[in-house]
Amino acid sequence: MIDEYFNGIIRDVNNVIADYIKGDIKQLYEASYYLFQAGGKRLRPLMLVCSSDLVGGERKRAVLAGASVEVLHTFTLIHDDIMDEDNLRRGMPTVHVKYGIPMAILAGDLLHAKAFQILNDALEGLESTLITKAIRMFTDAILVISEGQALDMQFEDRKSVTENEYLDMITRKTAKLFSTSTGLGALIGKATDEGVKKLEEFGLLLGISFQIVDDILGLTANEEELGKPLYSDIREGKKTILVVKALEIATEDEKKIILQNLGNRGATKEELRQTADLIKKYSLDYAYELADKYYKLAIDRLESIEWKNELAGKALKYIAEFTVKRRK
Amino acid sequence: MIDEYFNGIIRDVNNVIADYIKGDIKQLYEASYYLFQAGGKRLRPLMLVCSSDLVGGERKRAVLAGASVEVLHTFTLIHDDIMDEDNLRRGMPTVHVKYGIPMAILAGDLLHAKAFQILNDALEGLESTLITKAIRMFTDAILVISEGQALDMQFEDRKSVTENEYLDMITRKTAKLFSTSTGLGALIGKATDEGVKKLEEFGLLLGISFQIVDDILGLTANEEELGKPLYSDIREGKKTILVVKALEIATEDEKKIILQNLGNRGATKEELRQTADLIKKYSLDYAYELADKYYKLAIDRLESIEWKNELAGKALKYIAEFTVKRRK
Numbered sequence: 001m002i003d004e005y006f007n008g009i010i011r012d013v014n015n016v017i018a019d020y021i022k023g024d025i026k027q028l029y030e031a032s033y034y035l036f037q038a039g040g041k042r043l044r045p046l047m048l049v050c051s052s053d054l055v056g057g058e059r060k061r062a063v064l065a066g067a068s069v070e071v072l073h074t075f076t077l078i079h080d081d082i083m084d085e086d087n088l089r090r091g092m093p094t095v096h097v098k099y100g101i102p103m104a105i106l107a108g109d110l111l112h113a114k115a116f117q118i119l120n121d122a123l124e125g126l127e128s129t130l131i132t133k134a135i136r137m138f139t140d141a142i143l144v145i146s147e148g149q150a151l152d153m154q155f156e157d158r159k160s161v162t163e164n165e166y167l168d169m170i171t172r173k174t175a176k177l178f179s180t181s182t183g184l185g186a187l188i189g190k191a192t193d194e195g196v197k198k199l200e201e202f203g204l205l206l207g208i209s210f211q212i213v214d215d216i217l218g219l220t221a222n223e224e225e226l227g228k229p230l231y232s233d234i235r236e237g238k239k240t241i242l243v244v245k246a247l248e249i250a251t252e253d254e255k256k257i258i259l260q261n262l263g264n265r266g267a268t269k270e271e272l273r274q275t276a277d278l279i280k281k282y283s284l285d286y287a288y289e290l291a292d293k294y295y296k297l298a299i300d301r302l303e304s305i306e307w308k309n310e311l312a313g314k315a316l317k318y319i320a321e322f323t324v325k326r327r328k
Numbered sequence: 329m330i331d332e333y334f335n336g337i338i339r340d341v342n343n344v345i346a347d348y349i350k351g352d353i354k355q356l357y358e359a360s361y362y363l364f365q366a367g368g369k370r371l372r373p374l375m376l377v378c379s380s381d382l383v384g385g386e387r388k389r390a391v392l393a394g395a396s397v398e399v400l401h402t403f404t405l406i407h408d409d410i411m412d413e414d415n416l417r418r419g420m421p422t423v424h425v426k427y428g429i430p431m432a433i434l435a436g437d438l439l440h441a442k443a444f445q446i447l448n449d450a451l452e453g454l455e456s457t458l459i460t461k462a463i464r465m466f467t468d469a470i471l472v473i474s475e476g477q478a479l480d481m482q483f484e485d486r487k488s489v490t491e492n493e494y495l496d497m498i499t500r501k502t503a504k505l506f507s508t509s510t511g512l513g514a515l516i517g518k519a520t521d522e523g524v525k526k527l528e529e530f531g532l533l534l535g536i537s538f539q540i541v542d543d544i545l546g547l548t549a550n551e552e553e554l555g556k557p558l559y560s561d562i563r564e565g566k567k568t569i570l571v572v573k574a575l576e577i578a579t580e581d582e583k584k585i586i587l588q589n590l591g592n593r594g595a596t597k598e599e600l601r602q603t604a605d606l607i608k609k610y611s612l613d614y615a616y617e618l619a620d621k622y623y624k625l626a627i628d629r630l631e632s633i634e635w636k637n638e639l640a641g642k643a644l645k646y647i648a649e650f651t652v653k654r655r656k
Contacts, residue, residue, distance in 0.1 A: 023471070023475060025475045025479060027478065079433050082429075082430070082433060083429075083430035083434065084430075101410075101429075102481060103478070106407070106477055108433075109404075109407060109436075109440065109470070109474050110470075110474040112437065112440050112441075113470035113471050113474065114467075114471065117468075117471065120460060120467060123460070125456070125460075127456060128453070128454065128455060128456040128459060131456060131460070132448060132451070132453075132459070135448045135463070136445070139441050139442075139445040139448060140445075142440075142441035142444075143445065146356065146438040146441065147351060147353045147438075150355065150356040150431070151353060153430060154355070
């Protein structure tokens with residue numbers, strides 16, 4: 001039942017994306033469309049459409065808005081991979097590895113504009129104040145995500161980061177787009193201000209939980225599950241919640257080993273594995289509990305909203321559960 | 329009189345830009361604001377505000393929309409400089425040279441979103457259909473500009489390009505943002521559909537003339553006027569109108585010399601100068617005449633519109649004249 005519901009949304013969203021991402025400059029549109037074909041869970045459009053359904057919104061608008069959020073997300077992935085020098089994503093060479101950095105920058109820019117084009121079509125015919133609000137929500141998200149990515153890069157050069165700084169960074173980099181997805185679904189579904197706010201909070205809390213689980217998987221999943229090289233977070237010096245926590249409580253000698261290999265792109269596999277084991281020893285339980293805490297807060301928020309569509313509510317619960325229990 | 333008129337617009341536009349491009353992540357906002365302080369003619373906002381004035385639009389909206397177009401233009405400059413490996417712009421190190429490629433990509437992305445944020449504020453309170461039209465015009469421009477940049481890069485790897493292909497490329501890469509500036513000014517100034525169309529055509533024709541003159545200056549201006557290294561177009565293998573024309577009519581031996589040095593990043597100063605002289609011999613007169621042809625067509629279009637503001641009309645004429653007569 002829920003599977004069918006999800007598959008219907010994903011099919012419609014994918015059709016919109018395929019419809020919009022085409023044009024007469026072959027290589028540019030190929031590079032722009034490449035990552036959509038490589039897979040992806042379409043979590044954000046699912047959350048957007050479910051949120052719209054939950055408050056009784058128009059499905060056609062929600063599907064368009066869902067596609068716009070996925071296109072936006074994909075633009076950030078393409079540019080992030082260049083900045084982080086990541087070579088694999090979803091088990092495939094990243095866009096800049098396949099098409100070169102200039103074309104990858106341009107493909108990201110094209111998708112950034114496409115996201116607005118699709119959003120604009122999703123909003124056509126709504127009243128003026130609603131359109132302005134929706135576009136403000138969308139642009140705010142991109143600004144905040146850019147700030148989050150800047151913080152993420154700055155943290156790579158820092159020896160220590162506090163848990164609060166970490167939470168601020170992932171709130172901007174990851175959770176903001178989750179809250180924008182659920183909030184935008186509610187907004188164009190013509191929810192009350194209160195409804196929009198609660199669904200935004202649900203998305204934000206879930207997004208924090210999602211990123212913590214992502215950090216955990218970076219040190220516990222295998223290469224196939226990850227779709228990228230093992231321990232790339234360590235190699236890039238990412239200050240994940242596991243690193244933040246381990247550096248807080250490891251012994252001085254252990255800290256030294258961790259800091260030696262963190263951000264060392266020349267570290268051997270054995271050094272990386274040893275470092276990962278050290279980090280996990282001190283942080284894995286803590287990180288799981290933290291992810292669970294935000295997951296439960298998210299569910300609370302979801303249950304405080306009036307559900308106009310039982311299936312959509314159950315689907316959002318299912319998505320929330322999936323984010324903390326997933327293996328990839 | 330016209331000077332005062334221009335200065336007032338530029339001051340207001342600069343204030344809006346300074347107001348919007350700030351935030352709590354210091355390095356990101358510094359990198360994003362950097363190029364605005366390095367100068368720039370603010371041609372596009374001037375054209376937008378003059379077009380709005382010409383049709384009797386609200387000045388406050390036009391200034392905001394003008395700022396959004398300048399912010400958009402600046403985002404494309406930052407990303408283009410990375411793609412083209414340009415190290416100097418407006419006489420200063422380019423953003424990626426000063427802040428690194430990752431921060432430059434991110435600064436461009438931030439400005440891209442900021443452009444929409446400012447535009448959205450410019451449109452607030454207008455009727456729904458007008459907002460949708462304006463955002464469609466703006467997103468279309470970015471898509472077309474990205475296509476133009478892709479063509480420009482593809483042409484670098486090609487031995488020959490026809491004049492029509494060249495005109496198609498610069499129409500997308502450069503002229504489209506000129507026509508969007510004048511068209512958007514007319515649209516939010518509540519011009520008739522006919523008025524919007526004619527002002528778009530004026531901008532497009534002027535933009536083509538502008539790019540041809542830019543190509544000419546690339547081989548005739550000095551380094552200080554250019555604000556970038558001499559003959560960088562040749563070093564990067566750009567298929568400017570001068571190159572297109574010269575390759576069409578030079579002798580086989582001369583063609584060989586031109587093709588040897590075009591796109592050769594290791595060419596000596598003497599080789600570059602020799603190549604530039606060869607190219608100019610065959611193309612300079614032709615290029616000037618072509619620029620003049622488009623300039624005159626632009627003026628015709630401008631004169632076919634009903635002017636509600638004499639000063640704004642004269643100002644647009646002045647801008648048009650400046651684009652063909654400028655030395656930088």
